[in-house]
Amino acid sequence: xxxxxxxxxxxxxxxxxxxxxxxxxxxxxxxxxxxxxxxxxxxxxxxxxxxxxxxxxxxxxxxxxxxxxxxxxxxxxxxxxxxxxxxxxxxxxxxxxxxxxxxxxxxxxxxxxxxxxxxxxxxxxxxxxxxxxxxxxxxxxxxxxxxxxxxxxxxxxxxxxxxxxxxxxxxxxxxxxxxxxxxxxxxxxxxxxxxxxxxxxxxxxxxxxxxxxxxxxxxxxxxxxxxxxxxxxxxxxxxxxxxxxxxxxxxxxxxxxxxxxxxxxxxxxxxxxxxxxxxxxxxxxxxxxxxxxxxxxxxxxxxxxxxxxxxxxxxxxxxxxxxxxxxxxxxxxxxxxxxxxxxxxxxxxxxxxxxxxxxxxxxxxxxxxxxxxxxxxxxxxxxxxxxxxxxxxxxxxxxxxxxxxxxxxxxxxxxxxxxxxxxxxxxxxxxxxxxxxxxxxxxxxxxxxxxxxxxxxxxxxxxxxxxxxxxxxxxxxxxxx
Amino acid sequence: xxxxxxxxxxxxxxxxxxxxxxxxxxxxxxxxxxxxxxxxxxxxxxxxxxxxxxxxxxxxxxxxxxxxxxxxxxxxxxxxxxxxxxxxxxxxxxxxxxxxxxxxxxxxxxxxxxxxxxxxxxxxxxxxxxxxxxxxxxxxxxxxxxxxxxxxxxxxxxxxxxxxxxxxxxxxxxxxxxxxxxxxxxxxxxxxxxxxxxxxxxxxxxxxxxxxxxxxxxxxxxxxxxxxxxxxxxxxxxxxxxxxxxxxxxxxxxxxxxxxxxxxxxxxxxxxxxxxxxxxxxxxxxxxxxxxxxxxxxxxxxxxxxxxxxxxxxxxxxxxxxxxxxxxxxxxxxxxxxxxxxxxxxxxxxxxxxxxxxxxxxxxxxxxxxxxxxxxxxxxxxxxxxxxxxxxxxxxxxxxxxxxxxxxxxxxxxxxxxxxxxxxxxxxxxxxxxxxxxxxxxx
Numbered sequence: 048x049x050x051x052x053x054x055x056x057x058x059x060x061x062x063x064x065x066x067x068x069x070x071x072x073x074x075x076x077x078x079x080x081x082x083x084x085x086x087x088x089x090x091x092x093x094x095x096x097x098x099x100x101x102x103x104x105x106x107x108x109x110x111x112x113x114x115x116x117x118x119x120x121x122x123x124x125x126x127x128x129x130x131x132x133x134x135x136x137x138x139x140x141x142x143x144x145x146x147x148x149x150x151x152x153x154x155x156x157x158x159x160x161x162x163x164x165x166x167x168x169x170x171x172x173x174x175x176x177x178x179x180x181x182x183x184x185x186x187x188x189x190x191x192x193x194x195x196x197x198x199x200x201x202x203x204x205x206x207x208x209x210x211x212x213x214x215x216x217x218x219x220x221x222x223x224x225x226x227x228x229x230x231x232x233x234x235x236x237x238x239x240x241x242x243x244x245x246x247x248x249x250x251x252x253x254x255x256x257x258x259x260x261x262x263x264x265x266x267x268x269x270x271x272x273x274x275x276x277x278x279x280x281x282x283x284x285x286x287x288x289x290x291x292x293x294x295x296x297x298x299x300x301x302x303x304x305x306x307x308x309x310x311x312x313x314x315x316x317x318x319x320x321x322x323x324x325x326x327x328x329x330x331x332x333x334x335x336x337x338x339x340x341x342x343x344x345x346x347x348x349x350x351x352x353x354x355x356x357x358x359x360x361x362x363x364x365x366x367x368x369x370x371x372x373x374x375x376x377x378x379x380x381x382x383x384x385x386x387x388x389x390x391x392x393x394x395x396x397x398x399x400x401x402x403x404x405x406x407x408x409x410x411x412x413x414x415x416x417x418x419x420x421x422x423x424x425x426x427x428x429x430x431x432x433x434x435x436x437x438x439x440x441x442x443x444x445x446x447x448x449x450x451x452x453x454x455x456x457x458x459x460x461x462x463x464x465x466x467x468x469x470x471x472x473x474x475x476x477x478x479x480x481x482x483x484x485x486x487x488x489x490x491x492x493x494x495x496x497x498x499x500x501x502x503x504x505x506x507x508x509x510x511x512x513x514x515x516x517x518x519x520x521x522x523x524x525x526x527x528x
Numbered sequence: 529x530x531x532x533x534x535x536x537x538x539x540x541x542x543x544x545x546x547x548x549x550x551x552x553x554x555x556x557x558x559x560x561x562x563x564x565x566x567x568x569x570x571x572x573x574x575x576x577x578x579x580x581x582x583x584x585x586x587x588x589x590x591x592x593x594x595x596x597x598x599x600x601x602x603x604x605x606x607x608x609x610x611x612x613x614x615x616x617x618x619x620x621x622x623x624x625x626x627x628x629x630x631x632x633x634x635x636x637x638x639x640x641x642x643x644x645x646x647x648x649x650x651x652x653x654x655x656x657x658x659x660x661x662x663x664x665x666x667x668x669x670x671x672x673x674x675x676x677x678x679x680x681x682x683x684x685x686x687x688x689x690x691x692x693x694x695x696x697x698x699x700x701x702x703x704x705x706x707x708x709x710x711x712x713x714x715x716x717x718x719x720x721x722x723x724x725x726x727x728x729x730x731x732x733x734x735x736x737x738x739x740x741x742x743x744x745x746x747x748x749x750x751x752x753x754x755x756x757x758x759x760x761x762x763x764x765x766x767x768x769x770x771x772x773x774x775x776x777x778x779x780x781x782x783x784x785x786x787x788x789x790x791x792x793x794x795x796x797x798x799x800x801x802x803x804x805x806x807x808x809x810x811x812x813x814x815x816x817x818x819x820x821x822x823x824x825x826x827x828x829x830x831x832x833x834x835x836x837x838x839x840x841x842x843x844x845x846x847x848x849x850x851x852x853x854x855x856x857x858x859x860x861x862x863x864x865x866x867x868x869x870x871x872x873x874x875x876x877x878x879x880x881x882x883x884x885x886x887x888x889x890x891x892x893x894x895x896x897x898x899x900x901x902x903x904x905x906x907x908x909x910x911x912x913x914x915x916x917x918x919x920x921x922x923x924x925x926x927x928x929x930x931x932x933x934x935x936x937x938x939x940x941x942x943x944x945x946x947x948x949x950x951x952x953x954x955x956x957x958x959x960x961x962x963x964x965x966x967x968x969x970x971x
Contacts, residue, residue: 085624089615092596110575113580113598129649134571137571138571232781308572310669310705311701314970436889440887445920449891469899525924
C-alpha cells in the first residue's frame with residue numbers, strides 16, 4: 048500500500064497542498080437476521096476505497112473514490128487540492144491544525160475468534176434457538192434477533208511521515224420479544240453490548256439462555272401498571288445509562304459543537320468554553336472519562352483518522368466540567384496544543400469528523416453501595432433498564448428518556464413492573480442529582496452503534512460504560528396526558 | 529460514478545450470467561456527491577465523493593443469500609456472486625421467499641438535470657461566500673451547506689426484468705445566529721435543478737428571521753393552538769412510515785391495529801380534512817419509478833378524508849392476503865386547504881407559531897405518542913399577530929390527536945423536515961390543543 052499512499056501524498060503536495068493524508072480502507076460486513084423461526088437474511092458485503100484530505104492556506108479539501116488505481120489516486124488527490132484551494136478563499140484568519148507526531152505502526156483489535164471464520168450454520172443456530180425459546184412463552188407474538196460483524200482494515204499515511212495500519216473487528220447482537228396481551232403490545236430486548244471483539248463475545252453473552260426471561264418480561268410488560276407522574280428517585284442500569292451518557296455528556300462536550308460547527312444540523316451545546324473548569328456539571332461523585340484505549344470499546348483504536356495516538360482524558364472530574372473531545376482542526380481554537388484523537392470517518396468515502404470517544408461514568412470507590420443497597424435505600428422510586436425513547440434539544444439542555452423495562456421501588460423493595468415511564472430533566476440538574484454510584488463490580492460496558500452527526504451524515508459507534516446509579520427527585524411521567 | 533443505462537445493463541447482465549443459482553436479482557447504484565459546509569462565516573468542510581455499489585441476491589429454491597461489493601473487476605464480481613451462492617447453500621429455507629418478478633413497465637421520471645451534476649466546487653464555494661458576506665454585513669454568524677449530487681440505480685433479475693433511473697439533487701441550508709446568541713433561524717431549500725435553487729435567498733431568509741427571533745421569552749408549557757409551518761408538519765407526517773405496514777396491522781402489533789388485534793384498514797382514524805398520498809411522479813418531487821425489488825411505483829392514497837384507504841403490502845403479504853403488492857418510493861403529498869399562513873396566524877386568539885421541530889421520537893408506537901422539541905423562530909401568537917419570540921418547548925403529543933385536530937390549512941408546498949432529508953408536499957396547519965410539557969432553554 049505504501050506505493051499508493053506515497054503516490055497520493057506526492058500528488059497532493061505537487062498540487063500545492065501544505066498537508067495531505069490518505070486512508071485506504073477495506074470493510075467487510077456480515078449480518079444475519081432472524082424473524083420467528085425463519086432466517087430472513089444472511090448478507091456479506093465488502094467496501095473498498097480511499098479518501099484524500101488536503102490543507103491549503105487555512106482551507107480543507109476532501110475527495111474519495113472506490114476505484115483504487117494509481118490513475119484515480121492522482122486524479123482524486125488533485126481534486127482534493129482544488130477543493131482545499133476553493134475553501135481557502137473563505138478563510139479570514141488561519142488557525143493551523145494542532146501538530147501531530149509521525150508514527151509508523153501496526154495496531155489490531157484484541158480478539159480470540161475471528162467471527163468471519165465461524166461457520167454460518169453455527170450463527171444461524173444461535174438465532175433460531177433464541178427465537179424458538181422466546182416463542183415458547185405464551186402471548187409472545189414475534190421474536191427477532193440478529194448478529195452483525197464488521198472488520199475494518201485501514202492504511203493511513205500523511206505528509207508528516209506517518210504510515211499506520213490498523214485492523215478493527217466489531218461484533219454485535221440483539222434479541223427482542225414482542226408480546227400481546229389484553230390489548231397491549233410491548234417489547235423487551237436482550238441488549239448485548241456492541242464491542243470491538245471477536246465471536247467469543249457472542250458465546251459469552253449466551254443469547255438463547257436469556258431468551259426466556261426476555262420474553263417473559265415482554266409479557267409482564269403488557270400487564271404492568273402505568274407509571275406514575277411526579278418527582279421520583281430513579282435507579283438506572285448501565286444498559287440504560289449508556290444512552291443518557293451519550294446524549295447528555297458525550298455530545299455536549301464535543302468541541303466542534305461548542306464552537307458552533309454543528310449549528311446547522313446536530314446543534315451546539317450549553318457547555319461553552321467559558322464554562323471550562325467552572326461549570327458544576329454533576330455532583331462530586333460524578334466523573335466522566337474518555338478512553339479510546341478501553342479494551343473492546345467500540346471506538347477503541349490505536350490512532351484516530353488524523354493519525355493522532357489515542358489516549359485518556361476527563362470531561363468531568365469530581366463533578367466539574369474540565370475538558371472536551373477534540374481533533375487537530377478544533378483543539379487550537381481554544382488554545383490547546385494537541386488533539387485528543389477524536390477524528391473518525393465511518394467510511395473511506397467520508398471525511399473524518401469529531402466524534403466523542405468511549406465515554407464512561409466512573410464507578411464509585413471501593414465500598415460504594417451495591418444495587419441491593421441502592422434499592423433498599425430508596426423509598427419511592429423507579430428502576431429503569433435498557434434503552435427506549437430518547438430526545439434532547441439542540442443545545443443538550445432539555446432531555447426526555449424512556450427505557451426498555453421499568454420496575455416500581457416502594458419502601459426499599461422492587462415491587463412490580465411498570466409501563467410507559469419517561470423521565471425529563473435539564474442535563475446539569477440531572478447529573479447534580481446523582482447521589483450514588485455502585486462500585487467497580489457493577490461496572491459494565493454498553494454502547495451506541497448508530498449515532499448520526501455531520502453533513503453529509505455519518506454513523507458513529509462508541510462504548511459508554513457505567514455502574515448502576517441513583518438520581519434523586521427526577522420528574523417522571525411528563526409524557527402522559 | 530454515474531453509468532449510462534447501457535453500461536449498467538451490460539454489468540448487470542454479466543453478473544446475472546455468473547449466477548448458477550435457480551434465481552437471482554442484482555441492483556447497481558452509484559453517485560457523485562459534492563458538499564460545501566460552512567460555519568462561523570467560513571468554509572470548513574468541502575468534499576467530493578464518488579461511489580458505486582453492486583448488490584446480489586441469489587436463491588436455490590427458497591434458500592437465499594445476499595452479497596455486495598463496490599469493486600468492479602471481473603474477479604470481484606465473480607467473488608461477489610460466489611459469496612451469495614455459498615451463503616444460499618448454507619441458509620435454511622425461507623418459506624416466505626418469492627421468486628423474482630417478471631419484467632415490468634416503468635414510468636419515465638425525468639429527474640436528472642445536467643447543470644446540477646456539473647456545478648464546480650469553486651462555483652458552489654463562491655455562492656456560499658456571497659451568503660457569508662451578506663451575513664458579515666448584518667453582523668450574523670452563518671452556518672450551513674450547499675450540496676449537489678448525481679445518482680443512478682438499476683435493478684435486474686434472472687427473469688429478464690430491468691429498470692434504470694438517474695436523478696440529481698441540490699440542497700442548500702443556512703442557519704443564521706445572532707452574535708449575542710439569543711436569535712437563530714434555519715432556512716432550507718431542495719430541488720433537482722440547481723438553477724432553481726437560490727442559495728442567497730435561503731441565506732437571507734435565515735438572517736432576517738434570526739434577527740426577529742432575538743431575546744425569546746418563556747411561556748408556561750400547556751395545551752395551545754399551534755400554527756405549524758410545512759417543515760414542522762412534514763417532520764410529524766414522516767412517522768406515517770412507521771404505521772402503514774399491512775402485516776404489522778393484521779398481526780395486531782401496530783398503531784393500525786385495534787385493541788383486539790385487527791387491522792384498522794378501511795376505518796376512519798383521522799379528521800375528514802386529512803388526505804395523504806404517494807405521487808412518485810409529482811413534478812415537484814420526482815421520486816423513484818420503482819423500488820429495489822423492481823416493483824413499479826404507484827400512486828397510492830394512504831389516508832382518504834381520514835379513512836385508512838391503503839396499507840403497504842410486501843410481495844409476500846400481498847400474496848397471502850390476495851392483494852396487489854405495494855411500492856413505497858417517496859413522493860408523499862398531504863392535501864391542504866386554501867388559507868395562507870398569514871390567515872392561519874390571524875385566526876388565532878392565543879397560540880404558538882412553530883416553524884420547525886427537532887429530535888422527534890416515538891414514546892408509544894401503539895398510540896403514536898411522540899415527543900420532540902421546537903427549534904428556532906418560535907413565536908407567541910396573540911390576537912392574530914406574532915407577538916414576541918418564545919424559548920423552545922418540548923412537546924408530548926399523539927400524531928393521531930394532531931391529525932384529528934387540524935382546523936385550517938394552507939396549500940401544500942415542498943418541505944424538508946429537520947432530521948430526514950426527504951422532500952414532501954405538506955401544508956401549513958393550525959392544530960388545536962397541542963401539548964407542550966416543558967421549556968427547553970436552548971437557542
